[in-house]
Amino acid sequence: MKVFLAEYSGFCFGVKRAIKIAFQTAKRGHGPVYTYGSLIHNPQAVQELEKKGVKPIRSLSDIHKGTVIIRSHGVPPKIMSEAKSRGITVVDATCPFVRKAQELAFSLGSQGYQVVVVGEADHPEVKGILGHAGDRAVVLDYRDNDPRLRITSRKIGVIAQTTLLLDKFQSVISTLLEIATELKIYNTICSATTLRQESTLNLAEEVDLMIVLGGKNSANTSRLAELCRSVGKRTYHIETPKELDPAWFRNSHKLGITAGASTP
Ligand code: SF4
Known part of the structure; x- marks a missing residue:
């Protein structure tokens, strides 16, 4: 055969970068080091990191001090503020492509667009982008039966989860075209x-x-x-x-x- x-x-640029940052942070050894959630979605790689003393936490309330590494998926701004206010050191390993999607979501929300993030509602990257996108932002899961039900505005700004399949993005956009009078689309699917x-x-x-x-x-x-x-x-x-x-x-x-x- x-x-x-x-x-x-295999490993993309953003994941390689996050892992490098995690190992460098562990090596510096200033107090306990945590990752906000599993650093990457790969249980075997996460176990390797744990051997180096880098442990995943589910929430900031799990810790009282130390350093928390933000993984490549990024987080909503409220997580950064909470860490800061509690004196927890933050090392930000958010992938630059995800950071760009967060910035675009923020910009669309600030310009009065209802931001639609196309992706999986329960995925941490999507939750992070949503947190930057303003109060009216919604997630449209491409598996939704009728995405129109969730939209309240006709001025819509669209962002994609970076790992979305292009044809799924296109299919949601064609539905949005039926209801929007103004539609601004950023293709944030990463290269x-x-x-x-x-x-x-x-x-x-x-x-x-x-x-x-x-x-x-x-x-x-x-x-x-x-x-x-x-x-x-x-x-x-x-x-x-x-x-x-x-x-x-x-x-x-x-x-x-x-x-x-x-x-x-
Ligand atoms: S956005 Fe792309 S490069 Fe960045 S972590 Fe995700 S898959 Fe990797």
């Missing part, structure tokens, strides 16, 4: 995501089956698996080699492998 690797796969999605799709079309490596809780990795399945390819999303089943490879001649942006 021949094995092919997607041209672009690392686009490259991984395109090269995964190209590879999936050439092989018999696809293995997608990465955290089951990673949005961008799950999307790669979703893409492979969308072209009818038999696809397995795994986190570790232990999950591989030899039966998957019977009668297969070409195997494609890709990995999410949070996969080492």
Whole structure:
């Protein structure tokens, strides 16, 4: 069986940067070091960081002192203010692409647009962007049956979760076109995501089956698996080699492998 690797796969710029910042912060060793949530959506990589003394917390109320690293997903501004007011040191590893989306959301909200963030409502990056976008901002999950129900304004500004599939973004935008009199769109899907999605799709079309490596809780990795399945390819999303089943490879001649942006 021949094995092919997607041209672009694995750690992206933003995740590499966040991990580097986390290790540098741990090395400096000024008091306990925490990450606000898991630094990346990859349980195995998070365990490695824990061995270096960098522990994830779920909320600032879990700690009294020390340093908290903001992961690449970013946070709403109220988290930064709370840390500051409680004397907790903040090291900000928000990915610059996510930071840009936050700034654009803030700018749209300030200009009177109702901001629509297209993405997964429960994803930390989306919650962070929403926090910058003003009181009327809403999240439209591309899986919503009728996104129109959530919109109260006809002046709408749109931002995408950085790991969104382009066709899902386009589909929500065409719905918004039916109700908006003024529509301002920022395509904030990041280039690392686009490259991984395109090269995964190209590879999936050439092989018999696809293995997608990465955290089951990673949005961008799950999307790669979703893409492979969308072209009818038999696809397995795994986190570790232990999950591989030899039966998957019977009668297969070409195997494609890709990995999410949070996969080492
Ligand atoms: S996927 Fe893109 S936005 Fe997200 S951390 Fe990586 S480079 Fe940044």
